[in-house]
Amino acid sequence: MNKDNPLLPQVATVLDITSETPDIKTLRVAGKDGLPFEFMPGQCAMLSIPPIGEAIFSITSSPTCRECLEFSIKEVGTVSSALHDLPPGAHIGIRGPYGNGFPVDDMKGKDLLFIGGGIGLAPLRSLIGYCFSNRDQFGHIDIVYGARSPADLIRKSEIKETWPAEPDTSVYLTVDAENPDWKENVGFVPAYVSELGFKPENKIAITCGPPIMIKFVLQALDKLGFKPEQVITTxxxxxxxxxxxxxxxxxxxxxxxxxxxxxxxxxxxxxxxxx
Ligand SMILES: Cc1cc2nc3c(=O)[nH]c(=O)nc-3n(C[C@H](O)[C@H](O)[C@H](O)COP(=O)(O)OP(=O)(O)OC[C@H]3O[C@@H](n4cnc5c(N)ncnc54)[C@H](O)[C@@H]3O)c2cc1C
Ligand code: FES
Missing domain, CATH: 2.10.240 (Dihydroorotate dehydrogenase B (pyrk subunit); domain 3)
Structure with a gap:
């Protein structure tokens, strides 16, 4: 963050843009000397395209990745559409990091249960990457992630291949409705969390997704015996x-x-x- 003026953006370069789903793209963004600023998982940045506008997005890369910041952006309106349309090499404004981030120190030594829906995986992924880079500081990692359809899941190769291969890690994927290409669970995320029956002992649950999903995930965690102090959301x-x-x-x-x-x-x- 610019110490003299925290609202002043710096110029960053879009290294590349990858399509994740029909309406979500991931942008890799670098400052003049690599990372535009230091940050912690769960923090955000304001991205701007003058004169179109500015919007806030979660940083989805881990702070342990030093070469750039990544943002997974859903096309919903003016700024997100303009970001989707940028060519590699384009310049944008960036300011941050903003927000408190996840309480990483309080999570050390605990088992972690990540529960994400759709684009809600974006901030969780930063923390998941951080945990994998500091594996001995955390216990077992469970990741439950769902979307409307297989095409709407983001980070497909990570969730299907990379993460399940990490030590002491279990990944559970679900989609809302039956699909001929889908061999894993079918059903809403909160119901799947209940069905999997996670035990609350020595565990922190971290959830991010659409408000309706979060509402029912919180109810599911309560029924499983998680105390409010053990549940983190954004x-x-x-x-x-x-x-x-x-x-x-x-x-x-x-x-x-x-x-x-x-x-x-x-x-x-x-x-x-x-x-
Ligand atoms: C802390 C935080 C982190 C975020 N992280 C991400 C992320 O990682 N990826 C991502 O794709 N989006 C994220 N968002 C949402 C993103 O900031 C908004 O979607 C933003 O408005 C997009 O700008 P736009 O100009 O494209 O949309 P606009 O043209 O401003 O709005 C499009 C539509 O979305 C509605 N809208 C805009 N903002 C919100 C909001 N905050 N809540 C409810 N409705 C809204 C508007 O009313 C309008 O109907 C985050 C928001 C917050 C507050
Ligand atoms: S966005 Fe201005 S006070 Fe929070």
């Missing part, structure tokens, strides 16, 4: 400044851009139920 409010100045993202006394977007369920239970 909030997606509308944001403008990213640094706690404009008041666009506040929830009671909390600015989601600065104090979040990562919260434990215990912290969320203390906030006004507006999210």
């Amino acid at each position: 909030l997606e409010m509308r944001m403008k400044c990213g640094v706690g100045k404009c008041g666009r993202c506040n929830l009671g006394p909390v600015y989601v851009c600065k104090d979040g977007p990562v919260f434990s369920l215990a912290q969320l239970n203390e906030l006004p139920a507006e999210y």
